[in-house]
Amino acid sequence: MAMLEVKNLGISFGGLRAVDGLDMTIEKGELYGLIGPNGAGKTTAFNMLTGVYKPTDGVIKLDGEDITGKSTIEINKAGIARTFQNIRLFSELSVLDNVKVGLHNHYKYSTIAGILRLPAYRKAEKEMDAKAMELLKVFNLQDEWDYKASNLPYGKQRKLEIARALATEPKLLLLDEPAAGMNPNETGELMDTIQFVCKNFDMTVLLIEHDMKLVSGICQKLTVLNFGQVLAQGKTSDVLNDPKVIKAYLGE
Numbered sequence: 001m002a003m004l005e006v007k008n009l010g011i012s013f014g015g016l017r018a019v020d021g022l023d024m025t026i027e028k029g030e031l032y033g034l035i036g037p038n039g040a041g042k043t044t045a046f047n048m049l050t051g052v053y054k055p056t057d058g059v060i061k062l063d064g065e066d067i068t069g070k071s072t073i074e075i076n077k078a079g080i081a082r083t084f085q086n087i088r089l090f091s092e093l094s095v096l097d098n099v100k101v102g103l104h105n106h107y108k109y110s111t112i113a114g115i116l117r118l119p120a121y122r123k124a125e126k127e128m129d130a131k132a133m134e135l136l137k138v139f140n141l142q143d144e145w146d147y148k149a150s151n152l153p154y155g156k157q158r159k160l161e162i163a164r165a166l167a168t169e170p171k172l173l174l175l176d177e178p179a180a181g182m183n184p185n186e187t188g189e190l191m192d193t194i195q196f197v198c199k200n201f202d203m204t205v206l207l208i209e210h211d212m213k214l215v216s217g218i219c220q221k222l223t224v225l226n227f228g229q230v231l232a233q234g235k236t237s238d239v240l241n242d243p244k245v246i247k248a249y250l251g252e
């Protein structure tokens with residue numbers, strides 16, 4: 001069974017058909033790219049997959065479960081986590097606490113236990129600290145665990161956002177332009193990290209990206225959107241060599 005199955009997905013904003021008839025199947029463990037020129041509908045597609053927008057048409061299935069039209073919270077619980085085009089961290093919290101926010105769904109203690117700092121609370125906090133540090137190590141952020149998130153350099157903030165998304169233990173991780181604003185060194189490191197996460201966390205990843213070096217370097221398959229519709233789909237090398245795709249990008 002596919003990890004994500006999207007059939008005939010569409011949404012209209014007034015007269016504008018932002019996404020139209022999108023079919024896309026992503027298998028478990030795949031690293032999949034959604035690309036296309038500015039305004040093609042990529043972020044709108046992410047917003048439908050994560051419950052920010054309710055689709056006008058179509059069906060979205062995650063690991064066989066129909067999640068079409070569910071709320072962002074329900075979809076996160078079902079197993080989709082995402083990062084955003086503009087970094088959204090808790091900038092006043094520490095690096096460690098940002099990851100712990102993601103872990104909270106999985107560690108339960110009563111409000112009373114929390115207020116009174118009872119053993120159940122202390123045990124859960126200790127376990128969360130250890131788990132969060134483990135995740136920070138994956139992203140090489142362990143030495144900055146007590147920094148305020150806003151004091152991290154840009155590339156590390158992006159990594160922290162991915163670490164926080166992973167802390168929710170998703171089945172599918174959506175990354176919206178993870179390399180935006182990164183320099184080539186940071187992008188190279190990010191590519192290694194994304195591949196590491198896929199392999200070692202047994203993760204399925206769907207990413208939106210304009211950086212073609214990243215797309216061609218790590219994505220196994222691609223869907224290209226253009227004016228809300230699928231222009232090409234399939235193996236990365238085939239898609240990037242498709243004259244239709246080249247034309248859409250170069251505008252010839």
Ligand SMILES: Nc1ncnc2c1ncn2[C@@H]1O[C@H](COP(=O)(O)OP(=O)(O)OP(=O)(O)O)[C@@H](O)[C@H]1O
Pocket residue numbers: 013016018036037038039040041042043044045
């Ligand atoms: N809430 C909304 N209301 C009206 N129009 C919208 C809304 N959200 C997106 N759109 C429109 O839908 C189209 C697709 O936008 P979208 O942001 O999904 O493109 P994109 O492929 O992610 O572009 P970029 O690469 O520039 O981020 C655009 O024409 C945009 O203006």
